[in-house]
Amino acid sequence: MKGPALLLAAIAVFGVLDANGKLLSGAYPVGQVISMRYIVLLPVFFALRGLWPGLGGRFRTAHPGLHALRIASMMVSAASFFLGFRHVSLAEGYLVFFTAPFMTLALAALVAREPVPRAAWFWCAVGFGGVLVAVVPKLGGGGSLLGFAWVLLGTIGFSVTQTVNRQLKGESGLAMLVVWPGLAGLLIFGPLAVRDWVAPPPLDLAMLMANGLLGGAAVVLSAAAYRHADAARLGTYGYAALPVSVALDFIIWGRVPDAATQLGGAVVIIACVMSExxxxxxxxxxxxxxxxxxxxxxxxxxxxxxxxxxxxxxxx
Known part of the structure; x- marks a missing residue:
């Protein structure tokens, strides 16, 4: 159960990261938010490596192409989710995001050549059905097509990242998973942050800095999950983001889950249990x-x- 447990932890952290990003999205540009993530994450990593020499393993890799693809998909995913949740609610955005298990299974079968049993497809579909039960009634008011498009692009990037994580499972250490994406993020989003910088008050600055720790933890946990289990096993667990989003909606915005959300959540939990x-x-x-x-x-x-x-x- 190590793989599923790590993925569930990653989903919880990603949920908090998305909620934090949504709170910040109305006041700060994408370049500032994402570059702040890496401005915090990289010094923390190197400080820990100074205390524990060798922490995270080597910075070399036998698969530079895969790491480059992973970095690109991570940057696309981070920016797209931030821009998407600026226009749509968490519930609406997660409806699109919940296509990720299907995408990950398809990429695992087509690209990574991993065997995907029919049971994995079936319970993945059941879990998606639970998500539809919970979210579709909330879409009656309509939503931003631009927001949905951004979230869909982010979901594709997320699925590619998870597939590459699985292909890199043989590499020891996590330094490559943190440092190179961090440097790339600073190179890409740093100039945008300088150009569009908005001076944050202390509370917002703390939230911006928290994104670095949350983002780093989520990336490491999800990568570790796919090193311990394949996509067929982990696919259905992606739907655990539904109860996470419901909990965050209640805690942050005071939204009480309705009957449809509770029923959909129950279906998702059943799908996860039966898939295992x-x-x-x-x-x-x-x-x-x-x-x-x-x-x-x-x-x-x-x-x-x-x-x-x-x-x-x-x-x-």
Missing amino acids: RARRRTLSAAQGTSVGNRCVPSGINGKGVTARTAASGSGP
Whole structure:
């Protein structure tokens, strides 16, 4: 359960990051918000590395192309979600974001060539159905098409990032996951921040700085999750962002979840539980087949027997 647990933690942190970004989006430009994230994150990382030499591993990689793709998708995702949530509510934005498990499964099958069992697709669809039950009634008032487009672009970037994370699972350490995206973020968004800088009061400055710690934690947790489990296993857990968004809506904006939201949340939880049960049944069946076909060393009569026939008490 290490992979799912890490992903659930990442989703919770991403939710807080999105809520914090939405609170800031009306007053601050995208360049300032995102560059502040890395202005905070990089010094914190190097300070920790100074206290614990070697923390995070090496800065070298055997897959520079994959890291470049990951950096690009991270920058697109960060900017797009920030701009999208400026125009739409968390609930509306998350409706689009919940296509991410399908995208991640498709990329895992088409690009990473990972086997995706039918049960994973089925329970992923059930989870998306739960999201529709919860969110569609809230769309009656309409929403910004531009906002939806930004969130969709961010979702594509997020899905690409998770797929690349899985392909980089063999690399040890997390330094490459933090430092190079941080430097790229400063190079891309730093000039925009200087051009459009808005002087923040102390509370807003603290919120801007918190984005750095939240963003770094979310990136590390999600990358670690895909190093411990494949997309087929983790796909359905992406829908756990629904109860996270409901909780944040209540805590920050005082919105009480209605009956549709509660029902949709229940469906999402059931889909997550059943997806994990289906995975375990598939794994047990595969292990049973492997054991059943495993050869046992020959007996004294020189004839080999299989574990299955030996267990049944009859020879070949």
